[in-house]
Amino acid sequence: MNKQQILKQVAESSMKAEPPQFEIGDTVDVHTKILEGDKERIQVFTGTVIARAGSGIEETFTVRRIVAGEGVERKFPIHSPRVDKVEVKRSSVVRRAKLYFLRDRVGKAVRLKERRR
Amino acid sequence: MTQVYDEAGCVVPVTVIEAGPCHVLQLRTVERDGYEAVQLGFSDRSREKASRADRGRVGGLASKRSKKLAAAGAEAVPKADCEPKAFVRELRGSTDGYEVGQEVKADVLDGAGTVDVVALSKGRGYAGVMKRHNFSGQRATHGVKKVHRHAGGTGCSAYPSRTFKGRRMSGRYGGGQVTVRNLDLVRVDAEAGVILVRGGVPGPNGGYVVVRPTNMLR
Numbered sequence: 001m002n003k004q005q006i007l008k009q010v011a012e013s014s015m016k017a018e019p020p021q022f023e024i025g026d027t028v029d030v031h032t033k034i035l036e037g038d039k040e041r042i043q044v045f046t047g048t049v050i051a052r053a054g055s056g057i058e059e060t061f062t063v064r065r066i067v068a069g070e071g072v073e074r075k076f077p078i079h080s081p082r083v084d085k086v087e088v089k090r091s092s093v094v095r096r097a098k099l100y101f102l103r104d105r106v107g108k109a110v111r112l113k114e115r116r117r
Numbered sequence: 118m119t120q121v122y123d124e125a126g127c128v129v130p131v132t133v134i135e136a137g138p139c140h141v142l143q144l145r146t147v148e149r150d151g152y153e154a155v156q157l158g159f160s161d162r163s164r165e166k167a168s169r170a171d172r173g174r175v176g177g178l179a180s181k182r183s184k185k186l187a188a189a190g191a192e193a194v195p196k197a198d199c200e201p202k203a204f205v206r207e208l209r210g211s212t213d214g215y216e217v218g219q220e221v222k223a224d225v226l227d228g229a230g231t232v233d234v235v236a237l238s239k240g241r242g243y244a245g246v247m248k249r250h251n252f253s254g255q256r257a258t259h260g261v262k263k264v265h266r267h268a269g270g271t272g273c274s275a276y277p278s279r280t281f282k283g284r285r286m287s288g289r290y291g292g293g294q295v296t297v298r299n300l301d302l303v304r305v306d307a308e309a310g311v312i313l314v315r316g317g318v319p320g321p322n323g324g325y326v327v328v329r330p331t332n333m334l335r
């Protein structure tokens with residue numbers, strides 16, 4: 001085996017067989033496992049996917065939502081075992097891969113036009 | 118480097134090392150050499166590229182001297198009888214359980230817990246003091262003229278009117294032996310002959326390294 005193959009094999013050992021499917025602009029529910037004491041529970045973070053970054057095992061995505069008038073962004077590694085599942089609630093019409101322009105918008109302006117499948 | 122997830126779901130940054138198979142080329146003994154060590158060879162080198170010394174290290178070569186010694190009844194040194202090796206290193210320690218020609222695989226590190234990694238660091242050529250010694254350089258403004266990455270004065274004043282020996286200056290940096298100690302051994306995959314250590318190791322991608330159980334005292 002050459003170097004690239006070995007690296008790929010190691011990375012794939014930690015990758016999900018079926019990574020969650022969603023697109024930029026989707027409104028998603030991210031279910032994350034949280035350890036409280038010795039109990040595990042699921043926490044849900046709802047928001048809009050505004051970016052994906054990296055590739056392979058290092059790939060992450062950013063979810064933005066408005067909490068009490070304040071913008072909150074969370075970054076999740078796609079292949080993290082703590083990210084239980086990602087549910088797509090709504091898809092939007094977007095024309096770019098990074099929706100950073102949403103950061104400058106407040107109120108009604110953060111809405112994206114819904115895409116019908 | 119790449120990353121894997123541990124049981125808790127945390128990211129662990131790891132370096133992937135192809136560990137073995139190595140051949141035992143020679144055993145150093147106290148009686149013969151004055152110390153004990155196991156000489157290991159890794160990575161086959163084609164016989165075309167290997168020097169005569171490389172080839173002689175792994176198998177018997179016919180020479181006038183060897184014929185003369187054989188005729189005089191001298192016992193030939195045991196050879197591993199494998200392909201010539203590109204990377205040969207000795208590891209000090211007991212030779213118990215090792216014999217010449219034996220294959221050493223990644224599983225010898227199983228359960229080692231933490232390891233030390235020894236390798237030649239990346240050469241940086243003639244480097245300035247900021248890169249080489251982490252000097253701060255000088256200011257960007259306030260009248261500094263074209264010496265932003267320079268060291269300051271080196272010779273003090275009227276006394277001693279000279280630069281002391283050992284003053285840190287620019288010069289060749291890197292390309293020397295570096296040991297990183299006490300790296301966590303994240304995984305040993307004996308089947309694939311691959312080990313994962315937490316964090317980085319010295320040297321370029323694809324470089325040769327020596328991995329040994331750590332000698333740090335707890």
